[in-house]
Amino acid sequence: MRISVIGGQEADEQASRMAFEVGREIGARGHVLICGGRTGVMREACRGAKESGGITVGILPGDDLGDVNEFVDIPLPTGIGYTRNVLVARAGEAVIAIDGQLGTLSEIAFALISGRPVVGLGTWELRDGNGVEAPIERVEDAVSAVDACEAAVAAASG
């Protein structure tokens, strides 16, 4: 299974630790971790995945490898800037959002547009003009996050 991990390129200590644990859990279960390939949550998630033997893919904004983190196995330079967020959101079968700023918000939106289940760890709360909340499944830890991805994908294909 492919799981996209999204979150800020600047991450505080809590978000960094959570990202590392999520990445490690993804790798331990044999899933492929997809992310934006850069710093912060992206880097910590990749570092975690490599610690448990996982494979990591980084979809980069630039046209070269100038900003890739050292835990990305397969870097994919795009040259389309932040528009690559759309691709990060869609590339996974499920998406785990950790904390994050506007880039993460854009990725949550595109994941939901494309029907990908979104699991949230301390991330955005979104209510439309009628007060209806966007369908982010909120969890508290890394194991629950990956459990929720697996359950959602199993339910969708079942």
Add this chain to the structure above:
Amino acid sequence: MRISVIGGQEADEQASRMAFEVGREIGARGHVLICGGRTGVMREACRGAKESGGITVGILPGDDLGDVNEFVDIPLPTGIGYTRNVLVARAGEAVIAIDGQLGTLSEIAFALISGRPVVGLGTWELRDGNGVEAPIERVEDAVSAVDACEAAVAAASG
């Protein structure tokens, strides 16, 4: 000035009326209206702009004109599906969000990433993981919405 108007391709009566009034105000002030070129808020905004003599641009998801509304002067088929939302968000110097669903959410996110001022009429409320609200300037009517766009762009360039 170019103003992007974003909102759902399905719009209730209130959102439709608001979209029409926003479009009419944009046209009356000589601004160019940019949108996604389809139904709902997009169509009503274009209809309003044409009533007051404005120019309308529709950035379409498809590779042809199959889904363009009849009030678009300059249709731009893209063939990139919903990823064209990114382009709609960036093409304006300011963005007015009316109601809307997930597509609108993605456009708000990309407008903010790109530093475009976003003015909201009954649209999404967004709080990040620390409870900080995204910087959408909320207004109640069409005149205030276009006023807010003009003021924000003047402040940015001034």
Add this chain to the structure above:
Amino acid sequence: MRISVIGGQEADEQASRMAFEVGREIGARGHVLICGGRTGVMREACRGAKESGGITVGILPGDDLGDVNEFVDIPLPTGIGYTRNVLVARAGEAVIAIDGQLGTLSEIAFALISGRPVVGLGTWELRDGNGVEAPIERVEDAVSAVDACEAAVAAASG
């Protein structure tokens, strides 16, 4: 009708003059000129269109107006770099290619993929691995170029 004019951002005297004449002819016939919004062939074509009262659209690589030429009426910043070439190629109902380098080559390819007729003025010659030439209609002057666009679009819709 919308006609995309493509060609190098650096243009010699002959290509520049041809671009100007093509733009002027597009404007004189009331068509909308679409281009990449920058220098060289793009700028000269826009300048020609404005001399004859046409409307010009520039689909820009950057996220702002830093590199737009002064004859673009409606600039559309995209923030996706050269990938915007795909959009320039698709936005017109027909495409006129003048001289040009690799960017122009990419636009010709995407125009043909999307079924847009391509008219060439001193531009690329393309033969596939079986020696079959790509369907570019070659002409020698600006009037013939716009004539060919009109005829091809009429034939396609007729």
Add this chain to the structure above:
Amino acid sequence: MRISVIGGQEADEQASRMAFEVGREIGARGHVLICGGRTGVMREACRGAKESGGITVGILPGDDLGDVNEFVDIPLPTGIGYTRNVLVARAGEAVIAIDGQLGTLSEIAFALISGRPVVGLGTWELRDGNGVEAPIERVEDAVSAVDACEAAVAAASG
């Protein structure tokens, strides 16, 4: 090293065999094979890479896995249609073009724009308006193709 293999989604016997051999050679040397993930040259190249133990990435036009071939390890649905050709061209450090139609032409163009070395096996011949040929290094067999990729990347980084 990442090598993009591009070519037609319909391939004759010769192109298919060449694609298989190229893929097998890429896998045997421990490189990652990147392609558009579908039929024809893409499928045969992936099949070859899997026979020699390589890793394959497929960057798909659709938003789901509907058209992925069975030899792709890491499918990346994009939802941007043929515009994904730009990403296929850029994702590799070098590009091998085998035969191919208009999609392949667009990928060659974007590879060259992005400074990727392009190695050709029975593919397009491209001359600009001054008769200057585009810099495709032409080879006759799979071993030479991968040799040429390695040499070009070594030269660029050396």
